[in-house]
Amino acid sequence: MSERNNSERNNLGFIREINGPIVTIDLPGIRSGEQVKIGELGLVGEVISLNGREATVQTYESTDGVRPGEPAEGLGWPLSVELGPGLLGGIFDGIQRPLEKIALQSGDYIRRGLSLPGLDREREWEFEPNPELGPGKQIGPGTVLGTVQETETVLHKILVPPGLEGELTELAPNGDYAIEATIGHLRDKAGHSHRLKLFHRWPVRKPRPYLKRDDGISPLITGQRVIDSFFPQLKGGKGAVPGPFGAGKTVVQQQIARWSNAEIVIYVGCGERGNELVDVLETFPQLEDPYTGRKLMEKTLLVANTSNMPVVAREASIYVGLTMAEYYRDMGYDVVMLADSTSRWAEALREVSGRLGQMPVEEGYPAYLSSRLAAVYERAGRVETYDAGPGSVTLIGAVSPPGGDFSEPVTSHTKDIIETFWALSKELADARHYPSIDWVTSFSAHVHAAAEWWHKEVDRRWEARRTQALALLARDAELSRIVNLVGPEALSDAQRWQLEGASLIKEGVLQQSALDEVDTFCSPQKQFALLDLALSIYDKGMTLIELGVPVSHLQDLPQLAKVRRCKSIYNSDQVSSITDLGREIEDAFEAIRVQYAKQHSDD
Numbered sequence: 001m002s003e004r005n006n007s008e009r010n011n012l013g014f015i016r017e018i019n020g021p022i023v024t025i026d027l028p029g030i031r032s033g034e035q036v037k038i039g040e041l042g043l044v045g046e047v048i049s050l051n052g053r054e055a056t057v058q059t060y061e062s063t064d065g066v067r068p069g070e071p072a073e074g075l076g077w078p079l080s081v082e083l084g085p086g087l088l089g090g091i092f093d094g095i096q097r098p099l100e101k102i103a104l105q106s107g108d109y110i111r112r113g114l115s116l117p118g119l120d121r122e123r124e125w126e127f128e129p130n131p132e133l134g135p136g137k138q139i140g141p142g143t144v145l146g147t148v149q150e151t152e153t154v155l156h157k158i159l160v161p162p163g164l165e166g167e168l169t170e171l172a173p174n175g176d177y178a179i180e181a182t183i184g185h186l187r188d189k190a191g192h193s194h195r196l197k198l199f200h201r202w203p204v205r206k207p208r209p210y211l212k213r214d215d216g217i218s219p220l221i222t223g224q225r226v227i228d229s230f231f232p233q234l235k236g237g238k239g240a241v242p243g244p245f246g247a248g249k250t251v252v253q254q255q256i257a258r259w260s261n262a263e264i265v266i267y268v269g270c271g272e273r274g275n276e277l278v279d280v281l282e283t284f285p286q287l288e289d290p291y292t293g294r295k296l297m298e299k300t301l302l303v304a305n306t307s308n309m310p311v312v313a314r315e316a317s318i319y320v321g322l323t324m325a326e327y328y329r330d331m332g333y334d335v336v337m338l339a340d341s342t343s344r345w346a347e348a349l350r351e352v353s354g355r356l357g358q359m360p361v362e363e364g365y366p367a368y369l370s371s372r373l374a375a376v377y378e379r380a381g382r383v384e385t386y387d388a389g390p391g392s393v394t395l396i397g398a399v400s401p402p403g404g405d406f407s408e409p410v411t412s413h414t415k416d417i418i419e420t421f422w423a424l425s426k427e428l429a430d431a432r433h434y435p436s437i438d439w440v441t442s443f444s445a446h447v448h449a450a451a452e453w454w455h456k457e458v459d460r461r462w463e464a465r466r467t468q469a470l471a472l473l474a475r476d477a478e479l480s481r482i483v484n485l486v487g488p489e490a491l492s493d494a495q496r497w498q499l500e501g502a503s504l505i506k507e508g509v510l511q512q513s514a515l516d517e518v519d520t521f522c523s524p525q526k527q528f529a530l531l532d533l534a535l536s537i538y539d540k541g542m543t544l545i546e547l548g549v550p551v552s553h554l555q556d557l558p559q560l561a562k563v564r565r566c567k568s569i570y571n572s573d574q575v576s577s578i579t580d581l582g583r584e585i586e587d588a589f590e591a592i593r594v595q596y597a598k599q600h601s602d603d
Ligand SMILES: Nc1ncnc2c1ncn2[C@@H]1O[C@H](COP(=O)(O)OP(=O)(O)OP(=O)(O)O)[C@@H](O)[C@H]1O
Pocket: 243, 244, 245, 246, 247, 248, 249, 250, 251, 252, 276, 400, 434, 435, 436, 512, 513, 514, 515
């Protein structure tokens, strides 16, 4: 794996056969998973299978024009990324080449074989050594050697790379250092000295180690009501956003990137259509971090496959993103990684497997689709790091099922793996009900765990209220079917009030416009206040209806319209105004009750 090994080997061979992005090479001593350079152009590739000295390579750049007989070179290490300061704010391609630098060197179209390191070699960073360390201290993987202020808002911890352990013999003083400068020395058990730098490399397909899994509970608050209050996600959880074309996947992901309480955001655009990617690349740098007022990119990095990279390159980009996510997790940060979309990633698997002549199982996908998907999601989690407290990677994958059919293999396997499923619905999107997360087909395995947090931090009735709202929505679906069959006249007053209650939940709580300045974010306290408001009105109204008050008396109340608009009238700091409105309506209901009782006694 080390560069030293590489120079000791004769690592030159030649190309035998080319089958699109799959290239067979003849190279004695090559290892499985090794990174290779293919052809005169030096295209980037990775060995995916070995048969003696013959290796099958998956290339991440187009092999057009490359011929058998051209050279193939083994680099001696697996496909790896560079981890150190300078990642945040960056836009990388699927193999961590910095896209902006590439554009400067080779224009908008990436010249094939272009080899550029992920991290800037020139830039200097002010390193502040860890005051608790000094010569003679025993250090190991993940020990925090010191810090670098990577962006205005993110302090980058410089970690001892996994695999290194021993005695610190020297640690550099405070000062400005480029990433390749030596900032310390470590002597291992065998007496070998290792140089420590501000960065290290890590193979993308190997999950980074940590001390242990951590089962602490902390919800990822996204500020989106249908997510937080109905289908909550915990930090370190695995989620999926499946949705048909145009149902709002991008907006959901952007809202999470922007508003969630994650400290680092990694967005991997693995092979969505070119124009969408352009949209992301243009939008993200404009977004502001509402918590700091600074650019969102200060805590964000983007990985984007460019359209001139072959489909198989999408396969690597998820691992590239995940490795960087784990790296920030190891610094003790809560990271959210958005993968857009895992369907396109799976298509890359399908293409490679087809070219390798493997037996397709479902719709052309290989038998290992589900285990690969599971292995990707397995890298999410909340962990206890070696030296930086708890950290987490929350992985949220968008899924774009062809024709919106959720029974297709990628969606159905994903559903078995993840813990939160935010299913976008075409019907809701067509009705302009946003976010179009369908409350019938979506689910969260985190509800009880999240309830602990909600009950402690917000209100102990949270879980009961959530259950009641979902039951009312289910009742609404049943009643709507009856109305469609026999018309609204067939409904009793109580049933009509149930429809009214469900509509208050849908319009007053579930619908949330990302474009509304006030409503784009909703604090947990405001979320609960809105939910409680809608349900309290429903409960009180039902009591009156049971006493015989006609439903129209209640439906005519002018305050109900305000309940529907409340979400965009009051911001998250004005929760008491929402409770006041609740009281006002309660008084109005009481007046109706008194009047009704009086009428009855007069009769
Ligand atoms: N929460 C929201 N608030 C307001 N408008 C929304 C919301 N979600 C989606 N929209 C509207 O729906 C449009 C389509 O959303 P979006 O681009 O996210 O769809 P998509 O599912 O990502 O599409 P694709 O299938 O092309 O990836 C947006 O441009 C916006 O007008």
